[in-house]
Amino acid sequence: MKSKILVVDDEKLIRVSLEDKLTKEGYAVTSLSTPTEGLKSLQSSNFDAVITDVRLPKMDGIEFLREIKKLSPDTVVIIMTAYGSIENAVTAMKEGAYDYVTKPFSLEELIIKLRKALIHKDTIAENILLKQQVLNQYGYDNVIGKSEAMKRVFEIINTVASRDTTILIQGESGTGKELTAGAIHYNSNRHDGPFIKLSCAALNKEILESELFGHEKGSFTGAIKTRRGRFELADGGSIFLDDIDDVPLEMQVKLLRVLQEREFERVGGEETISINVRVICATKKDLKKLVQDGKFREDLYYRLNVVAIHLPPLRERKEDITLLVKYFIKKYATRQNVPIHSISQVALNVLLLYTWPGNIRELENVIEHAVAFCTSNEIIPENLPGNLTGGELPTSVFPVELSKVDSINLQETLTDVEERLLLWAFQKTNGNQVRMAEILQIPRTTLQNKLVKFNITKTNIVATEQS
Numbered sequence: 001m002k003s004k005i006l007v008v009d010d011e012k013l014i015r016v017s018l019e020d021k022l023t024k025e026g027y028a029v030t031s032l033s034t035p036t037e038g039l040k041s042l043q044s045s046n047f048d049a050v051i052t053d054v055r056l057p058k059m060d061g062i063e064f065l066r067e068i069k070k071l072s073p074d075t076v077v078i079i080m081t082a083y084g085s086i087e088n089a090v091t092a093m094k095e096g097a098y099d100y101v102t103k104p105f106s107l108e109e110l111i112i113k114l115r116k117a118l119i120h121k122d123t124i125a126e127n128i129l130l131k132q133q134v135l136n137q138y139g140y141d142n143v144i145g146k147s148e149a150m151k152r153v154f155e156i157i158n159t160v161a162s163r164d165t166t167i168l169i170q171g172e173s174g175t176g177k178e179l180t181a182g183a184i185h186y187n188s189n190r191h192d193g194p195f196i197k198l199s200c201a202a203l204n205k206e207i208l209e210s211e212l213f214g215h216e217k218g219s220f221t222g223a224i225k226t227r228r229g230r231f232e233l234a235d236g237g238s239i240f241l242d243d244i245d246d247v248p249l250e251m252q253v254k255l256l257r258v259l260q261e262r263e264f265e266r267v268g269g270e271e272t273i274s275i276n277v278r279v280i281c282a283t284k285k286d287l288k289k290l291v292q293d294g295k296f297r298e299d300l301y302y303r304l305n306v307v308a309i310h311l312p313p314l315r316e317r318k319e320d321i322t323l324l325v326k327y328f329i330k331k332y333a334t335r336q337n338v339p340i341h342s343i344s345q346v347a348l349n350v351l352l353l354y355t356w357p358g359n360i361r362e363l364e365n366v367i368e369h370a371v372a373f374c375t376s377n378e379i380i381p382e383n384l385p386g387n388l389t390g391g392e393l394p395t396s397v398f399p400v401e402l403s404k405v406d407s408i409n410l411q412e413t414l415t416d417v418e419e420r421l422l423l424w425a426f427q428k429t430n431g432n433q434v435r436m437a438e439i440l441q442i443p444r445t446t447l448q449n450k451l452v453k454f455n456i457t458k459t460n461i462v463a464t465e466q467s
């Protein structure tokens with residue numbers, strides 16, 4: 001699409017020559033002689049750029065510029081000033097003009113400035129779009145969950161996002177640690193600042209030190225130029241240090257200092273660098289245990305653990321599975337452009353019964369796979385990866401690892417176990433109610449009531465029974 005340019009000048013000769021040149025260059029040009037006409041035009045259509053004289057009849061060029069910026073803030077403005085009136089140009093730039101030319105100017109010079117201005121405008125628009133995409137990706141909307149555990153996580157994010165507290169996120173692989181860290185950053189006052197990530201896994205002391213703090217040119221073989229570290233890059237924003245448990249002991253002291261003083265030196269450097277950074281850490285391990293085993297410094301542990309977020313494994317928050325399944329179906333059906341909108345109860349049962357060692361990441365992959373293999377508008381067990389449907393039945397239905405909790409809701413846990421046992425029996429017998437009742441040692445009417453209670457629908461079970 002052609003960029004639209006508005007030219008405003010009361011000198012006819014200038015208008016005509018500009019219109020001619022710009023049209024030849026491939027722009028769509030409107031040229032007018034007064035600011036009043038110019039503003040009218042800006043009200044009715046969008047222009048990418050305005051090129052205007054500052055000395056105009058009826059309205060001063062600077063006043064005109066202010067009105068343009070009010071009406072259409074994204075339009076870039078280039079000012080034409082008379083030779084010797086540089087102060088006009090300075091005022092115009094302060095008021096938001098992108099650039100200026102001094103009369104008499106060459107048309108080539110003006111074209112170059114215009115091209116630059118239009119690139120600048122596109123870059124700004126792209127940045128806004130990118131920021132919006134990032135916000136969509138990390139906003140709360142994309143952190144799904146209604147379990148008690150996730151409600152607690154949302155509460156914590158709500159309370160502490162806008163404060164600068166250090167946060168430690170703990171959870172098994174794929175439980176959403178990085179997603180949560182992003183949600184904290186993008187919901188904090190620092191959301192316009194950088195969000196810098198570094199995984200500390202398997203990095204030796206030297207590499208980690210240089211990654212975190214940067215290095216001066218020549219500080220070691222291979223340091224051919226000065227490089228800023230992640231802490232410096234995160235200045236004004238947040239740093240996400242993943243796999244924090246893997247930081248070697250001798251580096252832990254240095255990390256402690258940054259957390260306490262917010263300052264450090266680059267490797268091989270003498271200058272002390274101060275930064276303003278929010279620190280978010282994550283680990284898959286039990287840091288407290290590492291402290292007890294002497295593998296992690298206790299003082300650092302307390303510095304990091306100011307606010308702790310525990311993301312429980314998916315098998316401990318089964319009520320989130322259905323919600324996540326729906327969310328991922330929507331996500332991948334849209335992405336793959338297919339009209340899939342639901343999942344059969346039987347297929348859902350398979351997912352509810354599975355133990356999800358890879359947690360939400362694994363569930364997401366399973367749904368992506370299922371959507372790709374689904375040929376109707378509903379996902380059925382045949383669409384799920386073989387390891388889920390043909391796989392083994394769970395060896396335990398007790399959902400909670402007791403060593404990891406201080407308290408437990410007895411009633412909720414019993415109900416959860418009951419549902420899991422029903423799903424297990426369903427799976428084991430292919431939904432045959434007579435056998436299910438036998439296995440669970442309950443009367444068939446009791447079984448039927450329970451199946452209704454847990455919404456393990458009768459239709460599905462009857463259908464399977466007949467086959």
Ligand SMILES: Nc1ncnc2c1ncn2[C@@H]1O[C@H](COP(=O)(O)OP(=O)(O)OP(=O)(O)O)[C@@H](O)[C@H]1O
Nearest residue numbers: 142143144145172173174175176177178179360361
């Ligand atoms: N609550 C959630 N709602 C929606 N999607 C989620 C949720 N938690 C995790 N995910 C998705 O699951 C995938 C894994 O999440 P993430 O990378 O944050 O996990 P992680 O804990 O950092 O994993 P790892 O320990 O392996 O690095 C991502 O695609 C993420 O978007």
Ligand SMILES: [Mg+2]
Nearest residue numbers: 174177178242
């Ligand atoms: Mg991660």
